[in-house]
Amino acid sequence: MHPIVEKTQLSPNVTRLVVTASRIAEIRRPGQFVIVRLGPGAERIPLTIADADPAAGTISLVIQAIGKSTEDLVALEVGGVIQDVAGPLGKPTELLESGHAVCVGGGVGTAVVYPIAQALHDRGVRVTSIIGGRSREWVIFEEELRRAGDVIVCTDDGSYGRHGFVTEALKDVCEAGGIDEVFAVGPVPMMRACSELTRPYGIRTTVSLNAIMVDGTGMCGGCRVSIDGRNQYACVDGPEFDGHQVDFKLLADRLTTYREFEQDALRRRHEELLRLAEARQLAEAH
Amino acid sequence: MPEMPTGETPAARDPEAASPTSGPAGGPAARASATPADPGATGAPAPRPVLTKKERMQIQRQLMPEQLAEIRAGNFGEVNLGLTEQLAILEAERCLVCPKPYCIDGCPVRVNIPKFIGHLMEGDVRSAAISLLDDNALPCVTGRVCPQETQCEAVCLRGKTGKPVGIGYLERYVADWAMEHRDLLPAGRPAASGRTVAIVGSGPAGLTAAGELAKRGHAVTVFEAFHAAGGVLLYGIPEFRLPKDIVQAEVDRLVAAGVAIAPDSIIGKTYTLPELREQFDAVFVAVGAGLPIFMNIPGENLKGVYSANEYLTRVNLMGAWNPESDTPILKGKRVAVVGGGNVAMDAVRTARRLGADEAAIVYRRSRAELPARAEEVHHAEQEEIHFEFLTVPVRIVGDDQGWVAGLECVRTELGEPDASGRRRPIKIDGSEFVIPADIVIVALGTRNNPLLTSTSPDLRLNEWGYIQVDDNLQTSMPGVFSGGDIVRGAATVILAMGDGKRAAASIDAYLRGELPPSTVTSPRATEAGESTEASAGAPRPAVEPAAKVAPAAPTAV
Ligand SMILES: Cc1cc2nc3c(=O)[nH]c(=O)nc-3n(C[C@H](O)[C@H](O)[C@H](O)COP(=O)(O)OP(=O)(O)OC[C@H]3O[C@@H](n4cnc5c(N)ncnc54)[C@H](O)[C@@H]3O)c2cc1C
Numbered sequence: 038m039h040p041i042v043e044k045t046q047l048s049p050n051v052t053r054l055v056v057t058a059s060r061i062a063e064i065r066r067p068g069q070f071v072i073v074r075l076g077p078g079a080e081r082i083p084l085t086i087a088d089a090d091p092a093a094g095t096i097s098l099v100i101q102a103i104g105k106s107t108e109d110l111v112a113l114e115v116g117g118v119i120q121d122v123a124g125p126l127g128k129p130t131e132l133l134e135s136g137h138a139v140c141v142g143g144g145v146g147t148a149v150v151y152p153i154a155q156a157l158h159d160r161g162v163r164v165t166s167i168i169g170g171r172s173r174e175w176v177i178f179e180e181e182l183r184r185a186g187d188v189i190v191c192t193d194d195g196s197y198g199r200h201g202f203v204t205e206a207l208k209d210v211c212e213a214g215g216i217d218e219v220f221a222v223g224p225v226p227m228m229r230a231c232s233e234l235t236r237p238y239g240i241r242t243t244v245s246l247n248a249i250m251v252d253g254t255g256m257c258g259g260c261r262v263s264i265d266g267r268n269q270y271a272c273v274d275g276p277e278f279d280g281h282q283v284d285f286k287l288l289a290d291r292l293t294t295y296r297e298f299e300q301d302a303l304r305r306r307h308e309e310l311l312r313l314a315e316a317r318q319l320a321e322a323h
Numbered sequence: 324m325p326e327m328p329t330g331e332t333p334a335a336r337d338p339e340a341a342s343p344t345s346g347p348a349g350g351p352a353a354r355a356s357a358t359p360a361d362p363g364a365t366g367a368p369a370p371r372p373v374l375t376k377k378e379r380m381q382i383q384r385q386l387m388p389e390q391l392a393e394i395r396a397g398n399f400g401e402v403n404l405g406l407t408e409q410l411a412i413l414e415a416e417r418c419l420v421c422p423k424p425y426c427i428d429g430c431p432v433r434v435n436i437p438k439f440i441g442h443l444m445e446g447d448v449r450s451a452a453i454s455l456l457d458d459n460a461l462p463c464v465t466g467r468v469c470p471q472e473t474q475c476e477a478v479c480l481r482g483k484t485g486k487p488v489g490i491g492y493l494e495r496y497v498a499d500w501a502m503e504h505r506d507l508l509p510a511g512r513p514a515a516s517g518r519t520v521a522i523v524g525s526g527p528a529g530l531t532a533a534g535e536l537a538k539r540g541h542a543v544t545v546f547e548a549f550h551a552a553g554g555v556l557l558y559g560i561p562e563f564r565l566p567k568d569i570v571q572a573e574v575d576r577l578v579a580a581g582v583a584i585a586p587d588s589i590i591g592k593t594y595t596l597p598e599l600r601e602q603f604d605a606v607f608v609a610v611g612a613g614l615p616i617f618m619n620i621p622g623e624n625l626k627g628v629y630s631a632n633e634y635l636t637r638v639n640l641m642g643a644w645n646p647e648s649d650t651p652i653l654k655g656k657r658v659a660v661v662g663g664g665n666v667a668m669d670a671v672r673t674a675r676r677l678g679a680d681e682a683a684i685v686y687r688r689s690r691a692e693l694p695a696r697a698e699e700v701h702h703a704e705q706e707e708i709h710f711e712f713l714t715v716p717v718r719i720v721g722d723d724q725g726w727v728a729g730l731e732c733v734r735t736e737l738g739e740p741d742a743s744g745r746r747r748p749i750k751i752d753g754s755e756f757v758i759p760a761d762i763v764i765v766a767l768g769t770r771n772n773p774l775l776t777s778t779s780p781d782l783r784l785n786e787w788g789y790i791q792v793d794d795n796l797q798t799s800m801p802g803v804f805s806g807g808d809i810v811r812g813a814a815t816v817i818l819a820m821g822d823g824k825r826a827a828a829s830i831d832a833y834l835r836g837e838l839p840p841s842t843v844t845s846p847r848a849t850e851a852g853e854s855t856e857a858s859a860g861a862p863r864p865a866v867e868p869a870a871k872v873a874p875a876a877p878t879a880v
Pocket residue numbers: 070080081082083084085086098099100101102103104105106107108145148149246247248249250251276291292293294295299300303
């Protein structure tokens with residue numbers, strides 16, 4: 038049982054939950070994730086450990102509500118409980134010893150890249166973060182990342198920071214030179230674009246793959262991704278891989294496997310909420 | 324709800340029993356039904372007439388009542404419905420209670436079969452249950468999933484001239500009775516020994532060891548990677564063969580006996596084995612062989628290709644058979660399952676129940692070599708599962724959207740026997756053909772999952788990555804024992820349980836300082852050129868309950 042001790046809305050569809058999980062808080066390392074199951078009947082879903090407070094015995098999960106399971110999770114309030122939190126899973130990030138790293142975050146990927154930026158900064162690596170969102174209200178983790186180094190914010194509509202996509206800012210930074218590694222985490226098209234962009238510069242580029250998972254321990258093979266033509270399991274061999282070797286097309290395609298079910302589940306959830314709201318109104322009217 | 328076949332009684336459906344020459348078979352049957360002994364209520368013995376050997380020989384094997392194939396292929400209810408009390412006693416009366424019972428030799432854990440059957444034929448189910456539970460910790464499970472036809476029933480004397488005694492059916496009957504009547508069975512908590520034991524993995528090996536160790540008063544914590552305990556019994560074997568409430572009841576019974584279950588604890592990640600060893604007086608590693616094997620043929624990354632592990636886990640553990648469940652599963656109209664073992668049969672029959680019009684087994688040898696339990700093959704055939712024997716897949720064909728469209732195969736013929744003694748399939752050139760399919764499930768076995776072993780440098784593995792143990796199931800790490808599939812490679816439930824029982828006995832001896840040191844040496848000791856004594860070690864004194872490693876409040880799951 039893992040109680041929620043804090044809840045913050047970070048953007049219109051991104052919420053931070055601080056959850057009790059003392060063992061994981063104590064030993065987790067950047068790049069690792071947990072598998073979360075809300076309760077009986079719920080799905081097992083992977084979420085990155087965005088932050089941890091070993092003294093308080095808590096971890097932070099930053100969740101983008103895009104479907105049934107993530108909506109159910111962010112509907113929890115402080116005091117609510119998540120039944121299962123298993124981890125820490127996946128390989129920790131291989132961190133640079135020194136030099137200059139660029140951390141690129143798209144959408145909720147910014148929360149995934151944050152613990153990496155923080156750890157790099159702690160060991161003396163220079164960090165430049167490039168983060169983006171549709172408009173100002175969608176930008177998350179700017180303040181936290183500023184504590185780790187420079188931050189370039191990009192918005193699609195130009196309402197805040199630089200106008201345009203994170204890839205454009207990344208190109209400028211690469212042009213300026215002196216970059217030892219790029220970490221790029223976000224939607225598949227964004228990670229692919231970043232990897233293509235850095236390839237001609239020969240800059241090592243690490244991406245975090247969000248393959249569909251069940252167990253997170255290597256026993257199902259559902260999370261298989263193709264790296265340099267060889268199958269690997271994102272949950273145990275990753276989730277971070279060399280972006281120049283990832284078959285992004287395959288990943289994007291496999292992520293659509295359950296699209297029909299996902300839309301159906303979301304529709305059913307919304308219908309149920311509507312029914313509940315109507316029932317409540319009726320009850321209040323009486 | 325499962326439905327009983329209507330019309331004829333199971334006894335009458337037995338072709339042997341129905342034969343007019345079997346005449347007196349009706350005698351004992353009539354007697355059995357004329358004696359309304361009701362052990363179902365109290366288990367108290369009711370006086371029964373003693374049959375002569377000749378009379379026993381005349382009783383034909385009783386058929387297991389089962390759901391009709393047409394009906395059950397559309398639901399997940401259990402196929403076998405279990406013998407009634409009358410059928411069970413009648414079947415028990417077929418046992419000759421041999422002075423030199425071969426059946427005991429046929430059972431990997433040497434269940435005293437004539438003893439429990441003897442009590443049963445006297446109508447004393449309670450004594451039968453006490454005897455059975457003494458030998459076998461999970462008889463509800465083995466009565467349903469043991470390959471009896473190659474074990475106890477294979478060597479039953481009655482099998483020489485007809486059908487063997489239905490030992491599995493009787494085991495199931497007695498075990499189910501015991502589960503319903505726990506209150507009538509002796510219980511009692513032993514005095515606490517003050518020793519702590521960690522068990523890694525909650526499959527049949529881990530659960531059996533947990534029960535045995537708790538009986539001896541040790542404080543046991545079972546660490547399980549998944550959110551629920553049971554191992555393959557829970558996520559692998561489907562509901563229609565092994566109802567999950569049975570597995571849960573067994574787990575509940577352990578919890579009631581004082582065993583703590585720590586779910587969501589992945590050893591190798593949440594804790595390492597060396598950490599557990601520091602916090603507990605002994606550790607039993609029973610993590611199974613959980614890694615799926617793929618075919619490494621083109622098209623395996625198409626949408627609609629599953630490992631049997633993933634397919635069965637989604638359906639069984641995550642409840643995806645229920646349309647209301649949050650976990651999705653692709654429901655194919657045409658499903659091809661590659662493999663011929665129990666796992667393949669479970670996957671194909673699950674696909675059938677999820678609505679596949681055509682569900683096929685693709686197997687490279689012939690029917691005679693199918694490694695699955697005979698009953699599963701028989702049930703699959705009744706459920707109109709299609710079998711493509713002597714067939715090997717070479718490629719999975721996809722459509723332009725990345726979905727599976729078919730399975731391209733070649734035919735094989737059988738050559739000389741290979742190392743396993745089975746005839747080796749040889750591909751026939753030019754025999755390519757495509758089986759239309761929208762789902763392909765790969766059920767070709769499993770391997771060691773390196774998650775735990777790769778974080779335990781002192782653990783000696785064999786060349787296939789399985790853990791090496793000595794005769795007492797000791798590993799190369801002092802105080803660490805292992806058994807089940809992680810030692811044997813994918814084997815059976817009863818072998819895993821046998822290991823659990825042996826390991827518990829060894830651990831108990833170890834904790835009393837009475838076990839000789841392991842003969843398996845640490846890989847590091849050998850590397851460093853040290854003597855084997857490096858791995859020997861006396862048990863440490865009892866330590867404080869492991870506050871750091873044991874989760875604050877281990878919960879029953
Ligand atoms: C290693 C890893 C770390 C992740 N970290 C985060 C994070 O920190 N914050 C966050 O918001 N999201 C994260 N994700 C993605 C998150 O797991 C999915 O968004 C979530 O499972 C969607 O579930 P749903 O029911 O709400 O949406 P659905 O409607 O079911 O699906 C929406 C999308 O999520 C994908 N998805 C569905 N089920 C799973 C699953 N079991 N595993 C992975 N992807 C799935 C689908 O392919 C689809 O593209 C991470 C994924 C991985 C693999």
